Amino acid sequence: MDASKQREIASRGGRAAHAHGTAHKFSSEEARAAGRKGGEAISGNREHMARIGRLGGEARRARRAERAMTPQQTGGTKPSGTPSDTLSDDSDEGQSTKKE
Numbered sequence: 001m002d003a004s005k006q007r008e009i010a011s012r013g014g015r016a017a018h019a020h021g022t023a024h025k026f027s028s029e030e031a032r033a034a035g036r037k038g039g040e041a042i043s044g045n046r047e048h049m050a051r052i053g054r055l056g057g058e059a060r061r062a063r064r065a066e067r068a069m070t071p072q073q074t075g076g077t078k079p080s081g082t083p084s085d086t087l088s089d090d091s092d093e094g095q096s097t098k099k100e
Contacts (some may be wrong), residue, residue: 017023
């Protein structure tokens with residue numbers, strides 16, 4: 001039997017068990033124990049743990065470098081709602097530039 005046919009049959013069985021109320025539901029204790037068992041099994045493989053640790057470190061370094069390259073967006077606005085970086089300097093407003 002090919003894998004897709006087997007998956008289809010198992011899926012029907014699972015749906016039927018849930019419909020009848022006989023499907024197994026993990027308690028939090030059972031789930032915790034299963035997770036612990038899986039974690040112990042995989043953490044014994046030092047090569048695997050080293051590889052995923054290295055990949056995580058590389059991803060973190062890439063994210064930090066990307067953040068450092070993009071300018072921080074302050075999102076500051078003036079009370080009028082106009083973004084602050086598009087406003088001109090108003091410090092000379094009302095003053096004549098003509099020398100007398």
